[in-house]
Amino acid sequence: MAGRVLVGVKRVIDYAVKIRVKPDKTGVVTDGVKHSMNPFCEIAVEEAVRLREKKLMKEVIAVSCGPQQCQETIRTALAMGADRGIHVEVSGKDYENLGPLQVSKIMAALAKKEEASLVIVGKQAIDGDCNQTGQMTAALLDWPQGTFASEVSVDGDGLKVEREIDGGLESVRIKMPAVVTADLRLNEPRYATLPNIMKAKKKKIASVKPADLGVELTSRLEILAVEDPPQRQSGVKVESVQDLVTKLRDSGTL
Amino acid sequence: MLLRKVGFSPVLSTALRLAPSASGSVRPAESSLFTYNGRPYASQAAEAVLDKHATGSETAAKTSTDKKTSDLESKSFAVNMFKGQISTAQVFPFPSVMNEEQTQFLSELVGPVAKFFETVNDPMKNDELEKVEDGTMEGLKEMGAFGLQVPSHLGGLGLTNTQYARLVEIVGMHDLGVGITLGAHQSIGFKGILLFGNKQQKEKYLPKLATGETIAAFCLTEPSSGSDAASIKTVAVQSDCGQYFTLSGGKIWISNGGLAEIFTVFAKTPIKDKTTGEVKDKITAFIVERGFGGVTHGPPEKKMGIKASNTAEVHFDAVRVPLENVLGEVGGGFKVAMNILNNGRFGMAAALSGTMKGVISKAVDHAANRTQFGNKIHNFGVIQEKVARMAMMQYVTESMAYMISANMDMGASEFQIEAAISKIFASEAAWTVTDECIQIMGGMGFMKDAGLERVMRDLRIFRIFEGTNDILRLFVALNGFQNAGKQLKGLQHALKNPIGNAGFLAGEISKRAKRKAGLSSGLSLHGTVHPELAESGELLVKAIEQFGGVVEDQLLKHGKKIVDEQFVLKRVSDSAIDLYAMVVVLSRASRSLSQGHSSAQHEKVLCETWCLEAHDRIMNDMKALQSSSSKRLFKNLRAISTAVVENGGVVSPHPLGF
Numbered sequence: 077m078a079g080r081v082l083v084g085v086k087r088v089i090d091y092a093v094k095i096r097v098k099p100d101k102t103g104v105v106t107d108g109v110k111h112s113m114n115p116f117c118e119i120a121v122e123e124a125v126r127l128r129e130k131k132l133m134k135e136v137i138a139v140s141c142g143p144q145q146c147q148e149t150i151r152t153a154l155a156m157g158a159d160r161g162i163h164v165e166v167s168g169k170d171y172e173n174l175g176p177l178q179v180s181k182i183m184a185a186l187a188k189k190e191e192a193s194l195v196i197v198g199k200q201a202i203d204g205d206c207n208q209t210g211q212m213t214a215a216l217l218d219w220p221q222g223t224f225a226s227e228v229s230v231d232g233d234g235l236k237v238e239r240e241i242d243g244g245l246e247s248v249r250i251k252m253p254a255v256v257t258a259d260l261r262l263n264e265p266r267y268a269t270l271p272n273i274m275k276a277k278k279k280k281i282a283s284v285k286p287a288d289l290g291v292e293l294t295s296r297l298e299i300l301a302v303e304d305p306p307q308r309q310s311g312v313k314v315e316s317v318q319d320l321v322t323k324l325r326d327s328g329t330l
Numbered sequence: 331m332l333l334r335k336v337g338f339s340p341v342l343s344t345a346l347r348l349a350p351s352a353s354g355s356v357r358p359a360e361s362s363l364f365t366y367n368g369r370p371y372a373s374q375a376a377e378a379v380l381d382k383h384a385t386g387s388e389t390a391a392k393t394s395t396d397k398k399t400s401d402l403e404s405k406s407f408a409v410n411m412f413k414g415q416i417s418t419a420q421v422f423p424f425p426s427v428m429n430e431e432q433t434q435f436l437s438e439l440v441g442p443v444a445k446f447f448e449t450v451n452d453p454m455k456n457d458e459l460e461k462v463e464d465g466t467m468e469g470l471k472e473m474g475a476f477g478l479q480v481p482s483h484l485g486g487l488g489l490t491n492t493q494y495a496r497l498v499e500i501v502g503m504h505d506l507g508v509g510i511t512l513g514a515h516q517s518i519g520f521k522g523i524l525l526f527g528n529k530q531q532k533e534k535y536l537p538k539l540a541t542g543e544t545i546a547a548f549c550l551t552e553p554s555s556g557s558d559a560a561s562i563k564t565v566a567v568q569s570d571c572g573q574y575f576t577l578s579g580g581k582i583w584i585s586n587g588g589l590a591e592i593f594t595v596f597a598k599t600p601i602k603d604k605t606t607g608e609v610k611d612k613i614t615a616f617i618v619e620r621g622f623g624g625v626t627h628g629p630p631e632k633k634m635g636i637k638a639s640n641t642a643e644v645h646f647d648a649v650r651v652p653l654e655n656v657l658g659e660v661g662g663g664f665k666v667a668m669n670i671l672n673n674g675r676f677g678m679a680a681a682l683s684g685t686m687k688g689v690i691s692k693a694v695d696h697a698a699n700r701t702q703f704g705n706k707i708h709n710f711g712v713i714q715e716k717v718a719r720m721a722m723m724q725y726v727t728e729s730m731a732y733m734i735s736a737n738m739d740m741g742a743s744e745f746q747i748e749a750a751i752s753k754i755f756a757s758e759a760a761w762t763v764t765d766e767c768i769q770i771m772g773g774m775g776f777m778k779d780a781g782l783e784r785v786m787r788d789l790r791i792f793r794i795f796e797g798t799n800d801i802l803r804l805f806v807a808l809n810g811f812q813n814a815g816k817q818l819k820g821l822q823h824a825l826k827n828p829i830g831n832a833g834f835l836a837g838e839i840s841k842r843a844k845r846k847a848g849l850s851s852g853l854s855l856h857g858t859v860h861p862e863l864a865e866s867g868e869l870l871v872k873a874i875e876q877f878g879g880v881v882e883d884q885l886l887k888h889g890k891k892i893v894d895e896q897f898v899l900k901r902v903s904d905s906a907i908d909l910y911a912m913v914v915v916l917s918r919a920s921r922s923l924s925q926g927h928s929s930a931q932h933e934k935v936l937c938e939t940w941c942l943e944a945h946d947r948i949m950n951d952m953k954a955l956q957s958s959s960s961k962r963l964f965k966n967l968r969a970i971s972t973a974v975v976e977n978g979g980v981v982s983p984h985p986l987g988f
Contacts, residue, residue, distance in 0.1 A: 112441070151438060267450075268442045270474035270487055277435065 078134040079193025079252070081124040083158065084183055085117040085140050087149040088203045101301045103172070113149050116198025118156070120258040122265040123228060124196050125157035132230045133194065135159050139186060141179055143167040147281055154276035155268035161281035162186060166293065170286075173295035175204070178286075180212035185289035187217060192253065194235075199224055199257040210257035220250035223257040404813070408747035411909050412810035413817050414845075414878015415853070416871070420745075421913050422858045424729075424921040425736035427492055436493045443497055446473060447504035456507050456638035457784050460630065466508070470542070475512055477540025479524065484532060486540035491735040495680035499731075502681030503688040506788040507638030509681050514585030514639065515539070517674035518796070519546030522594045522615055525673060526658040526666055531617060535592060547590035549581040549618075549644055550667055557801045559596075560664060564646065566597035566614060568653075568660075575599070575656075577616065577624075577649040587642035588627045593618040594657065594670070595646065601661045613663030617655040624649035635787030671796055675749035676738065678792065679731035679756040686724040686763045689785055693717070693767035696774065707770075716766045718939070723759040725936050729914040730755060747809050750802040751910045754903075757792035757799060764789055806906050807899035811892055814881050845879045860920035862934060866941035870912045873948045877905055880952045897964040901951050908944040915940050 089095065090110040098105055113121075127133040138153035140146040141164040150161035164182055166174055187195050195217075200207040214221035222228070222237030226245070229236045234251040240259050268276075286293055314320045324330040404410060410417035428436065451466050462470075470476065478494050480486020489497070501509040520539050523531055538544040555562045564579025577597055581587075599614040618625065628643035658666045694717060697708035707713050730752040737745050768775030768782050775782050793799045821838060824831035844850070853875060859867035881902065888895055919937035922930040954960050973981045 148438070152441075155438070155442075267446055267469070267473065269472050270439055270442065270478075273435075273438050273442070274474075274482065274487060 078132060080135045080137060080190055081127060081133045081194045081196060082183065082187050082190060082192040083117070083120050083124045083136060083138050083153065084179070084195070084197040084209065085121060085138050085149050085153050086114040086198070086201045087111050087140060087142055087146050088114045088201055091115060091202055097302055097304050101303060102299070103302050111145065111149075113152050114198050114201045114203075116200060116202075116258055116260070117153075118198075118265040119260070119262050120196040120198050121153045121156050121158060122263045123225075123256075123258055124194075125266075126263065127194075127228075127230075128157070128159075137162060137190060137192070139164065139183065141166050141174060141182055141286075142171055150281050151273075151276055152268060154279045154281075155273040156266060157272070158279075160279055162190075163281055163283045164289070165283055165285050170293050173297070174293065175295055175297060176206045176208035176212055178291070178293050178295065180209050180216055181291045182286060182289060183209070183213045184216040185291055187213070187253070189289070194252060195219075195255045197255070197257055199259050210255050214255035217253070217255070219253050219255055221255045221257070222248055222250050224259040225256050226259050226261045228256060228262065404744055405742065406744040406747065407913055408751065408806075408810070408906065408910055409744060409813050411874050411877060411906065412814045412881050414875055414882070416855065416874060418855075418858050420737050420740075420742055421733065421917050422920070423924075424914075424917040425733060425740060427736045427739040428490070432490065432493065436489075436496055439493070439497060440500065443473070443475070443500050446470075447500060447508075451505055451508060453505040453507065453638075453784065454778075454781070456505060460632075460637040461640065462508055462511055462638045467542075470508070470512070474540075476515060476542035476545075477536075478516060480516075480536050480540040484536040484540060486536070491676060491738045492732065495676060495731055495735040498677050498681045499684035499687075502684035505638070506681070506685065506785070507636045510585055510636045510639040513674070513677060513681075514548060515542075515546045515590075517677050518548040518670050519586060519590065519594060520592060521670045521673055522548075522657050522666055523617065525669055526615070527617075530654065531657070535617065539592060544591035545586050545589045546592045546594065547584050547586040547644070548670070549584050549587075549593050549595040551581060551583050552579070553582055557798055559667060560613065562596060562598060562613065564595070564597040566599050566616060566651065568599065573653050575614075575616065575651045575653070577618065577646045577651050579646050581644045581646075583631065583641055584627075584644045585639055585641055587644045588630055588640045591620050593620070593625070593644065596663050596667055599660060599663075612661035613667070614660050615657040615663040615666040616651050617657055618646070618649060618651055619655075622649050622651060633791075635784070635790055637787075672746045672749055673738075675753045675796065676731055676734040678796065679727055679752040680735065682756040682760040682789075682792065683724060683728040683731050685760050685785060685789070686720070686727065689764050689767040689782060690717075690720050690724060692780070692782065693720070693770040696771045713770060716770055720763045720766055722936050722940050723763055725918075725933070726911045726915055726940060727752070727756045727759050729918040730911070733914050733917065747806055747906075748910060750797070750806050751907050753796065754799045754802050754806075755907055755911060757789070760792065761786075761789050800900075803903035804896065804899050807903040808893065810902070810906060811881065811885055811899075814878075815885055818882065818885065842879075845875065850875065855916075858920075859916050860923040862923055863916055863920055863937060866912075866916060866938050869941045869945040870909070870916060873905075873909060873912070873945050876949060876952050877909060880955055883956065897960075897967065898955060901955055905948045905951050908948050912941050912944050 088111060089104070089106065090112045093110055096105045097103075121136075121138065124133070124136045128136050136158040138150050138158040138161045140150050140161070143166070147161075147163055150158075150163055154161055164186075183195060183197070186192075195210075195213060197210045197213070199210065210223055211221060213219075222235060222239060224240045225237050226240045227238035231249060234249055235254055235256070236247060236249050237256060239246045239248060240261070312323065314323060321330065405417055405419040407417050407421045446469060450469050452463065456462050456466070474487055475497075477486030478489045478497060479491075480488065482488040498509065498513075501512065516539075520535065523535055523539075527535075535544075539546055550559055550562070552562050552564060562579075564577070564581065566575040566577040568575050575597075577595065579597060581595070584590075584593075595616045595618045596613050597616065598611040600609050601612050602609050624647040626645045626647070628645075631641040633641060657663075694708070697713050697717065698706060700707050703710075708717070730748070734745055734748050734752055737748070764782065764786050768786065771780060771782065774780050778784070797805070821835075824834055824838075828835060841852075844852075850871070853871050855867035855871055856864070884895075884898055884902070885892060888898075892898065915937040919930070919933040922933045927933070
């Protein structure tokens with residue numbers, strides 16, 4: 077009963093880049109800055125491709141929401157082994173306000189349209205750190221979810237998911253169709269080899285607009301300001317506990 | 331009136347003096363002016379390269395069949411500068427040859443390759459083990475790094491020269507040992523099959539070579555045959571039935587010698603001249619499989635650098651090579667060898683521009699953070715000069731690499747002088763830059779952990795292999811002189827019929843007269859170079875005019891004997907290198923200014939500074955060559971050398987007397 081896997085991939089600022097806040101405090105500098113696929117999304121793609129290679133799934137579809145450059149991210153997923161891509165065109169103000177709620181509505185619509193059995197996304201993106209998209213997508217679809225997955229295996233008509241939680245590891249069994257979010261130790265993503273990049277050129281990327289999916293993008297959030305974290309103040313050494321208490325009282329902390 | 335001018339012009343009469351020293355007969359331009367002891371010399375290598383067939387249809391192996399382009403119409407900048415002329419076709423504007431699809435594709439390749447070298451490849455480990463780690467080797471094969479220029483229908487990536495250069499730059503930045511392993515395999519090892527192979531040979535060998543299932547090696551050098559490639563002793567005798575050759579001989583210092591399955595081997599084949607019946611030994615290139623039997627190799631050589639690359643002796647003991655494995659024509663091997671080397675040279679400049687970028691970052695990181703004497707050391711003038719010079723040298727090398735690769739992709743048939751210049755410049759610049767980086771880092775630079783001493787050791791060989799810089803300098807100069815000589819011969823012919831060639835001659839007279847008077851002969855880069863670089867453009871023009879004049883004077887002075895004047899040739903070559911360097915930076919900076927790059931002003935400063943110093947160097951060298959003291963200098967140098975050689979060491983007795 078091999079089904080389709082929908083994988084969400086996000087284009088983010090590369091993890092190695094030194095982030096700079098824009099002078100007008102509306103966000104961070106993205107122009108001319110190196111971007112790449114969110115590391116957790118890479119793990120999600122890798123898991124999806126492995127499932128297909130084990131013949132447990134028959135097709136892997138990579139999805140990305142954003143401007144034209146997102147096609148590069150989808151192509152990386154294709155080079156890693158995804159079969160085809162869907163680019164949901166979102167640009168300008170809509171893109172700036174694109175958050176987990178909007179993306180999960182899109183993912184839910186696509187999951188239904190493509191008749192997917194499984195949706196895998198990264199547990200969070202390294203820019204937003206929201207950790208919401210997977211969960212919201214499952215809720216919108218009314219599907220079970222296995223989040224923070226460190227191991228996924230097919231168990232009959234469902235999945236067994238090992239989850240990394242604060243207390244340790246938790247095993248859950250969920251029926252398919254389901255949503256899984258990938259955590260760090262789920263797998264080690266393969267390197268896109270040059271011949272695969274070449275083959276990926278021939279794979280298709282379809283373009284759709286959110287309106288075509290019946291999704292409305294207005295955000296209920298407004299970003300007021302983006303600032304650097306405060307500069308770390310130097311500490312002071314004290315000689316005794318008495319001094320410490322005095323200092324704390326003087327600074328108003330006590 | 332014109333006739334009288336022609337008859338009595340003192341300037342032109344010097345041109346007539348060419349007649350006695352030339353071989354006297356009016357004879358076609360085909361045969362080389364310069365042979366040494368009857369053996370092909372550096373310049374015949376140039377002929378071999380010019381006289382190549384076009385084979386293969388892929389851009390990477392594209393060579394033009396345009397044999398008919400006479401040298402008088404050559405588009406090569408280098409060829410023309412020796413004649414004191416400026417040909418801008420191949421150099422202005424700075425070529426960009428990739429279409430959108432190729433650019434997009436290339437940008438997708440850069441990331442994964444860079445990531446691989448940053449995270450998987452361990453250059454220190456490779457250096458320590460004196461081999462490329464097995465896991466890394468496997469990863470490189472999976473990555474497709476072994477067949478970058480093999481056509482895609484045969485299992486490779488089908489990259490153009492420019493795309494190949496960009497990827498090789500990444501390799502050069504991280505690990506030159508791996509770079510040589512890959513380069514010995516595809517840049518020279520099986521390049522012959524790409525350039526000269528027939529359909530059957532390509533289909534038989536390229537697929538496995540592309541995946542790295544089989545590794546290739548280039549076998550030319552022998553114990554008594556390094557720079558003098560034509561003197562090789564390995565022999566291949568054709569069987570009586572004609573179906574196979576029996577190959578015997580020994581090759582040394584073969585990169586990948588211990589790993590390769592497929593060898594491009596060069597051997598002397600006795601060939602019977604059909605008309606005279608005379609048997610001559612000519613070089614033939616063969617594709618030899620280790621599986622043919624009789625192929626053995628020695629243990630890996632212990633080297634100063636590129637330790638990760640396998641270097642070994644390879645011996646051929648009565649190896650049976652089928653007739654179908656002849657590469658190119660029987661007897662045409664020298665041409666094959668020279669073309670392979672010529673075709674791969676741009677790769678070296680590209681790799682080394684990457685190496686330099688890497689070490690410069692390390693040095694600058696140190697200079698910006700190290701405090702001494704109460705100041706970050708990058709604020710001190712001495713350090714600033716070092717950093718500036720390093721940046722300029724990297725800029726020149728990078729510009730050369732990508733100009734040449736673009737010219738090759740555009741289908742240029744004449745780039746051998748430029749390619750040789752880029753190899754000489756890149757290898758020497760990289761050495762100097764890395765040396766200065768270690769100097770900036772002080773004691774830290776000397777420590778293994780800094781990673782610089784390994785790069786230094788790796789770099790030394792680049793001035794030696796693939797044509798020593800000394801030989802390549804002679805090649806550049808002699809090639810240039812040969813072309814300048816042909817122009818003079820044209821002049822000579824014209825003089826035999828002054829009336830019919832009155833216009834041409836009048837132009838030539840006035841040009842030389844102006845030059846002798848120190849006036850500009852009308853060359854200009856106005857309108858070609860960006861207006862903000864006009865001054866530097868002027869410097870280039872003046873330098874070329876001076877250079878062209880000196881080249882002609884030296885040729886008239888020495889005639890064919892110029893071949894023996896290596897002191898002159900070296901200096902002419904150094905100036906030629908500086909001239910080409912000037913033009914590539916002028917072109918690149920012009921383009922940046924026209925396109926309004928954010929770095930355009932910085933590039934303008936790099937360009938201006940380079941041109942200022944290069945111009946001065948050229949003018950000084952040329953002046954020295956023309957002066958009488960240079961003759962005495964050369965005589966002295968020769969005398970010193972003779973005495974030291976005779977004495978088996980330094981001649982002067984110890985100052986202490988014992």
